[in-house]
Amino acid sequence: MAELLSPEIKACIGQASPSIHVEVTRRDLRKYAVSTGQKAKKYLDGDVAPPLFHFGYAMEILPVDELRKDGIAEDKLIPELPLKRLMAGSSDTVYHRPIYAGDKLVVTRKLKDLYEKEGRTGPLIFVVTEVVVETEAGEPVLNETTSLIAR
Amino acid sequence: MLNFDTIKVGDALPSREHTANIVQLFMYNAAIWNPHRIHFDHAYATEEEGYPGIVLDGPLQGDWIGQVVTDWIGEDATLVSFGYTNRRAAMLGETMTAGGKVEEKNEQTKEVKVSLYLQNSEGEVTIPGHAVVRFA
Numbered sequence: 001m002a003e004l005l006s007p008e009i010k011a012c013i014g015q016a017s018p019s020i021h022v023e024v025t026r027r028d029l030r031k032y033a034v035s036t037g038q039k040a041k042k043y044l045d046g047d048v049a050p051p052l053f054h055f056g057y058a059m060e061i062l063p064v065d066e067l068r069k070d071g072i073a074e075d076k077l078i079p080e081l082p083l084k085r086l087m088a089g090s091s092d093t094v095y096h097r098p099i100y101a102g103d104k105l106v107v108t109r110k111l112k113d114l115y116e117k118e119g120r121t122g123p124l125i126f127v128v129t130e131v132v133v134e135t136e137a138g139e140p141v142l143n144e145t146t147s148l149i150a151r
Numbered sequence: 152m153l154n155f156d157t158i159k160v161g162d163a164l165p166s167r168e169h170t171a172n173i174v175q176l177f178m179y180n181a182a183i184w185n186p187h188r189i190h191f192d193h194a195y196a197t198e199e200e201g202y203p204g205i206v207l208d209g210p211l212q213g214d215w216i217g218q219v220v221t222d223w224i225g226e227d228a229t230l231v232s233f234g235y236t237n238r239r240a241a242m243l244g245e246t247m248t249a250g251g252k253v254e255e256k257n258e259q260t261k262e263v264k265v266s267l268y269l270q271n272s273e274g275e276v277t278i279p280g281h282a283v284v285r286f287a
Contacts, residue, residue, distance in 0.1 A: 028182070035178035036214045037169060039222060051217045051233050055210045056183030070195070071186040088209045092234035 004082050004116050004123055012079040017109040021136070022057055026101040029053065049099035052091075054133055054142065057107045077111050081150045083125050089147035096140040104136040112145065125150040153227040155261055155286040158253055164223045164265060166250030169215050171207060176243055179211050205243040212241060212278045215249040216267040220282045223251075223265075228284040231262065235280035245271050254281075261286040 026046035032053050033043040042048050060073045067073055099105070113128040127148040133141040171179075173191075180190050188195040189206040196202045213235040220230065241247060251267040267280035 031178070031182040035175060035182045036211060036218070037171075037175070038218060040225070043221075050214060051221065051230055052210055052214045056185075059184045061184060067186060070200075071188040071192075073186075088237040090234060090236040091210070091213060092232065094232045095230050 004125060005114055009079045009081065010114060013111055013114055015077065015111050017077045020057060020107045022105050022107060024049070024099055024101055024103040024105060029101055032056070046101050048101075051093065051095070053099060054107070054131070054144070055091075057105070057133070058109060058131055077109055077129065078127055078148075079114075081125055081127075083123065083150040085151050086127075087149045087151070089126070089149045091144060091146045093142050093144040095142050099133070099141060103141075105141060106134055106136055108132045119151065122151065153224060155228075155256075155263070158256060158263055160253050160256055162253040164219050164251040164253070164267075166248055167215075167219065167222075168246055168248050170246045171211070171243060173205070173243060176205065176207065176211075179208060183208075183210070202240065203242055207241045207243060207245070207247075209235075209237040209278065212237075212247065212269050213280065215247065216251065216269050216278060216280045217282075219249045219251045219267055220265060220284065224284050228263070228286045231283040231285050233280070233282040235267070235278050237277075238279060239275060239277045241269075241271060241277045247271060247277070251280075251282075 029046035029049055033050060036050065038044055038050055043050050062073045110130045112130045115126050117124050127150060129146050131144040135141060177191055189200055189202060190208055193205050196205050216235060217233055247269050249269050251265045253263060254266050255264040262283050262285045264283050267282060268276045269278040270276045
């Protein structure tokens, strides 16, 4: 199989996006809880975050004219790949403590790995990223490992 | 009250049906700040990207199987880890069933491992997942 990932692309492994600082508001927690159909009062009241609440913190906030035609913001963490169609793969999170209303958090995304595999329908590139969430005081909150598949 | 001692491998977790409507999907994408057009622009999703309709977000479906665990444990255990995989797409209007089952029990650590699923009305699993919870 031909090597799809050039040394230049592989050299991007290990790079991180600039850390994002967020203040967790009760209102944001309530919006997330209602829109996902939560039943637990602690979520609907916005006291504490449901397990996937942090997903939104990985979304970049960009001016409309900087978005692609499909509405998505270019992911600057991932180098340009020779395979263009990106699909969501998997997400695995280890929780150290819940996220509470009022928390001040630091969210950092890192490119953990890039590797290729021969799939049933042709070559695939796996893009592995890690999202690290901690408090501004440095207390670990969660680590999420995600994989995207380019084909 | 969920009690570690009475949980058995093979126990089913209570299942729940979800049918998102366009308003809920709009609110979800607004809440997570996701402007991807396949989640709100029917013409774009079908004509440009070839989907049969408006596409449900994978992480929303992931959240639904997460709720199977958090509703099951309530305040009786804490969530240690949770993961899900996007296996196939689901469209707006589909009724999805979220459920799960106890896979392993560790008497030493008082941890319980569960498998989770979200399936469509054809019984096809769109999002499989897994979680570990710990009892005090």
